[in-house]
Amino acid sequence: MTDRLIKPVGRGFLFLDSHPAGCAQLVQDLTDQVEARTEARTLESRPVALVVGSSSGYGLSATLAGLARYGIDGVGVSFEKAPTVRRTATAGWYRTAATAAYAAERGSEFHFVNADAFADTTKADVLDLIAERFGGVDYLIYSVAAPRRVDPRTDTTYQSAIKAIGRPHRTKSIAFEDGNPLLQEVEIEVATDAEVAETVQVMGGEDWVRWVDALEERKLLKDGFSTVALTYIGSELTGPIYRQGSIGAAKAHLEETARTLSAKGIQARTSVNGAAVTQASSAIPGIGLYVSLLHKVLGEKMQTPIQQSIALWDQLTGEVEPVLDEEGRLRLDRWELDPSVQAAVREKWEAATEDNIGEVADAAWFYSEVRRLYGFDVPGVDYDQPTEVDVDWPAKA
Structure with missing residues (x-):
């Protein structure tokens, strides 16, 4: 037993440790929000899904919604760090363990592979597992957010950049000091052509294609196979740093990839999700402030990733007509x-100052959501009690 008292220690939006019990409770809370749409199925009739990027953000929500609503079988791929003597495991490690436990309770056969999704060796291992256990897949959900990528064919390392294109951009951004919100002005540099190209290599559609091609080459695409890559467009307020910036170039490539795959006869689409607090989005200047304002405007009407993932699965399975x-x-x-939501957010964006940021934006909610990414601020968890940190990665069935 290696019980430890875990406290949120870090800087900005990054924490050194994550809370195992909080991460497990978060998974339980998310699945509790999903209404099952189908009765228990036999192994032969269950949808089989491959989720690349299954441990966090929208990839986690898509995995949980698929398990809870449609009883999917399949494989989730993510890249997480195990606990060490000094540090806990990453939050995604603990969320994956909780997700595996939930899948087992549901009677789903869902495996989790902890490896670099960009590597050919990972693809080979995952496809071997799919061939052995399921004979193919019905759905591939691609939801990878990574700062860098090593191309296994050339051994070249590509680094993504969060920069503007064409001209520098200044934006308001939210930060926190001892939990108190601060409004900052951030200068976004212009990306070089090389930086844009590298960002496309990391966050564009090339790896998505390689997953589809690898499945096709192994004849693991079941009849009616479809694939979707998760993406984001967002507001005009964040456009210069996101959709019109280096990240946007990668997202445009992702959408072009969907068209390329469709032209080959693969049913491929991108899914444009709404704004959310994720570990990836919180690192982008301006996004935190925008999401805080959006929640201030919408409150409980703001759709969560799990709500959107339910809608995604309903459309993928044909339960409802795709929008x-x-x-x-x-x-x-x-x-x-x-338009009315965006107008209200813009009004608050323009009104936000150093003096009123705590009132104009839903800063307390946003900060709590960031902490929840690491398993903190989760209702029902006693953070004054030690918790077991040595949690095993789910074993293959």
Whole structure:
């Protein structure tokens, strides 16, 4: 037993440790929000899904929604760190352990592979597992957020950049000092052509294609196979740093990849999700402030990742008609981009100052949501009690 008293120690939006019990409770809370749509199925009739990026953010929500609503089988892939003598495991490690336990309780056969999703060796191992256990997949959900990528074919390391394109951009951004919100002005540098190209290599669609191609080469695409890559468009307020910036170039490549796959006869789409507090989004200047303002405007009407993932699965399975835009993208973000919502957010954005940021934005909610990413501030967890930190990665069935 290695029980430890875990406290949230870190800087900004990054914490050194995560709380195992809090992460497990968070998974339970998310699954409790999902209403099962189907009765228990036999192994032969269960949908089989491969979720690349299954331990955090929208990938985690997609995994949990699929398990809870449709009893999916399959494989989740993520890259997490195990506990050490000095540090706990990453939050995604503990969330994955809790997700595996939930899948077992549901009677789903769902395996989790802890490895670099970009590596060819990972693809080979995952496809071997799929071939052995399921004979193929019905769905591939691609939800990878990584700062860098090593191309296994060339051994080249690509680094993503969060920068503007064309000209520098200044934006308001929220930060916290001892839990108190601060409003900052942040200068966003212009990305070089090389930085844009590297960002596309990391966050674009090349690896998504390689997963699809690898499945196809192994004849593991079941009849009616479909795949979706999760993406984001967002507001005009964040456009210069996101959609019109280096990240946006990668997202545009992701959408072009969907069209390329579709032209080959693969049913492939991007799913445009709404804004949320994730470990990836909190690192982008301006996004935290924008999401805080969005929640201030919408409150409980703001759709969570698990709510959006329920809608995603309903559309993937044909339970409901897909909601597409003119470019063929699934749109789960219409609630966010409603003109009246955006007008209210813009009004608050322009009104936000150093003196009123705590009132204009829902800063306390945002900060608590960031802490919840690491398993803190989760209702029902006693943080004054030690908790077991040596949690095993789920074993393959």
